[in-house]
Amino acid sequence: xxxxxxxxxxxxxxQPAKGGVQFQSADVxxxxxDEFGNPGMLWVERGATLWKAxxxxxxxxxxxxxxxxxxSMKGVAVRYPAYDANLGRVxxxxxxxxxxxxxxxxxxxxxxxxxxxxxxxxxxxxxxxxMPVAARVDGPASATYERGRxxxxxxxxxxNLACTHCHDANxxxxxxxxxxxxxxxxxxxxxxxxxxxxxxxxxxxxACYFGVRAEQPAFGSDDLLALQLYLAKRAQGLVSxxxxxxx
Amino acid sequence: xxxGRVQVPPTVKRGEPFEVRVLxxxxxxxxxxxxxxxxxxxxxxxxxxxxxxxxxxxxxxEFGSGMSANPYVVFYATARASGEIVVEWSDDRGEKxxxxxxxxxx
Amino acid sequence: MKRRRFxxxxxxxxxxxxxxxxxxxxxxxxPLLMKITGGVAAxxxxxEVELPQIAENGNSVPLRIKVTSPMTEADHVKAIHxxxxxxxxxxxxxxxxxxxxxxxxxxxxxxxxxxQTVTVLAELSGKRFLMGPAYVLVTAxxxxxxSLL
Numbered sequence: 001x002x003x004x005x006x007x008x009x010x011x012x013x014x015q016p017a018k019g020g021v022q023f024q025s026a027d028v029x030x031x032x033x034d035e036f037g038n039p040g041m042l043w044v045e046r047g048a049t050l051w052k053a054x055x056x057x058x059x060x061x062x063x064x065x066x067x068x069x070x071x072s073m074k075g076v077a078v079r080y081p082a083y084d085a086n087l088g089r090v091x092x093x094x095x096x097x098x099x100x101x102x103x104x105x106x107x108x109x110x111x112x113x114x115x116x117x118x119x120x121x122x123x124x125x126x127x128x129x130x131m132p133v134a135a136r137v138d139g140p141a142s143a144t145y146e147r148g149r150x151x152x153x154x155x156x157x158x159x160n161l162a163c164t165h166c167h168d169a170n171x172x173x174x175x176x177x178x179x180x181x182x183x184x185x186x187x188x189x190x191x192x193x194x195x196x197x198x199x200x201x202x203x204x205x206x207a208c209y210f211g212v213r214a215e216q217p218a219f220g221s222d223d224l225l226a227l228q229l230y231l232a233k234r235a236q237g238l239v240s241x242x243x244x245x246x247x
Numbered sequence: 248x249x250x251g252r253v254q255v256p257p258t259v260k261r262g263e264p265f266e267v268r269v270l271x272x273x274x275x276x277x278x279x280x281x282x283x284x285x286x287x288x289x290x291x292x293x294x295x296x297x298x299x300x301x302x303x304x305x306x307x308x309e310f311g312s313g314m315s316a317n318p319y320v321v322f323y324a325t326a327r328a329s330g331e332i333v334v335e336w337s338d339d340r341g342e343k344x345x346x347x348x349x350x351x352x353x
Numbered sequence: 354m355k356r357r358r359f360x361x362x363x364x365x366x367x368x369x370x371x372x373x374x375x376x377x378x379x380x381x382x383x384p385l386l387m388k389i390t391g392g393v394a395a396x397x398x399x400x401e402v403e404l405p406q407i408a409e410n411g412n413s414v415p416l417r418i419k420v421t422s423p424m425t426e427a428d429h430v431k432a433i434h435x436x437x438x439x440x441x442x443x444x445x446x447x448x449x450x451x452x453x454x455x456x457x458x459x460x461x462x463x464x465x466x467x468x469q470t471v472t473v474l475a476e477l478s479g480k481r482f483l484m485g486p487a488y489v490l491v492t493a494x495x496x497x498x499x500s501l502l
Contacts, residue, residue, distance in 0.1 A: 024409065025405070027409065027414075030415075036254045037268065037270055039270070039272075039317040041252075042250055042270065043272075045252065046250055176492075177407075177492045193412045195500075195501070196317070196413070216502070263455065265455075277464075277496050280499050281499075282501065283502075300453075303453075305451070306448070306449065307448075307449045308448045308449065309446065310446050311444050311446060312442055313440050313442055313446065313464050313465075314445060314461065314463060314464065315414075315463060316412065319461055319462045320461045321460035322448065322458075322459055323454050323455050323457075324453065324454060325453055325455040
């Protein structure tokens with residue numbers, strides 16, 4: 001691992017930092033920018049409706065605590081993943097929402113990639129549109145961040161590649177008719193044409209593991225969260241346009 | 248009720264064609280996809296959609312599985328006076344959707 | 354950015370590796386066209402089909418169709434039919450208009466199961482037909498190239 005030390009010292013975002021939308025075709029970029037036609041907005045709309053719906057044994061809606069989401073959720077999504085003092089660990093936005101769902105609302109947790117969780121995540125993420133990614137990695141989050149950095153530079157899978165090999169060393173170049181992105185998680189959850197659905201960044205990262213023929217970490221697992229946190233710090237300052245559109 | 252949205256320009260000129268944009272939330276399952284156990288996922292598509300302006304049909308369509316998921320369609324219409332545009336659609340399982348908007352003739 | 358493609362099928366295939374064409378070959382859509390035209394010949398004019406030169410993902414390809422027509426009661430476009438010769442079900446959609454549309458123009462998003470020619474058939478009042486093709490290079494095919502992961 002010694003040969004990686006110079007790389008670790010330079011653990012920062014590629015320059016200039018570019019979100020994934022800049023590596024999509026003109027049609028996909030137009031789809032993301034289309035306020036009406038962006039399919040992700042259907043999940044945002046659904047999320048806005050769910051926000052007001054009473055849920056669980058407590059029959060409490062998100063609105064009953066958080067009032068108007070368009071105000072109270074400003075800047076929230078771009079802080080995630082984040083260390084949650086109540087839960088005692090780093091969580092992503094999906095897990096934070098579920099903390100409310102199971103805690104305050106007293107309902108069963110929503111599964112990753114379920115229509116409801118996608119809708120709520122999309123709605124909350126939308127309220128950070130135009131704001132810079134700003135995840136904190138100090139204090140209690142630092143161990144998770146370091147774990148994420150280790151994973152980012154670790155070779156894995158049958159193709160024996162680390163994230164850095166594509167997303168630091170070869171971003172902007174063409175691989176199988178697609179432009180390699182910098183691997184920035186900004187604009188997620190995003191509508192992926194490949195899946196014909198809105199999806200979480202966790203699903204997208206799992207697909208990267210599949211891409212190098214590695215075992216996929218489970219949704220919500222420590223390793224996946226650690227990688228998400230590292231990537232969020234690496235994406236610091238990039239402005240969110242969630243929900244995004246990707247091929 | 249299925250989720251959908253419709254959009255027309257804020258105001259339109261009497262008798263002049265204006266864009267009507269429609270987006271519907273639906274997986275448009277082709278019947279060709281297989282789940283992770285290898286089982287074919289059954290076909291489920293929106294197959295008809297129509298639009299009316301003050302009750303009079305101005306557009307209709309039949310969709311096959313070759314329409315993208317979350318079907319999107321833009322068509323044109325003219326209006327002689329302000330009125331309500333109602334878009335309705337249904338899928339091959341009988342599920343229905345409906346959205347409406349007002350078109351204002353300036 | 355105009356992306357009109359009026360190329361006949363086959364012209365642009367030369368540059369692609371054989372493996373890229375391994376899925377569903379193009380079908381002859383003539384019988385499907387005949388079902389609508391009833392044997393009346395469709396003129397190859399007046400139908401502008403806008404598709405990207407390369408579709409990044411066949412699951413959602415933007416398509417815009419413009420048919421030249423005065424859109425009067427006497428002379429208008431009644432319907433627009435979209436055919437994708439390489440899709441498992443070639444008839445993609447049929448759109449029904451009338452003179453009150455004012456403009457015979459449709460935009461939508463379609464699935465394309467591989468590189469192919471998309472053919473649009475316009476049905477006019479008075480049992481007349483027009484048609485126009487467009488050729489698209491599709492990297493990831495819809496219907497056949499799916500990944501759930």
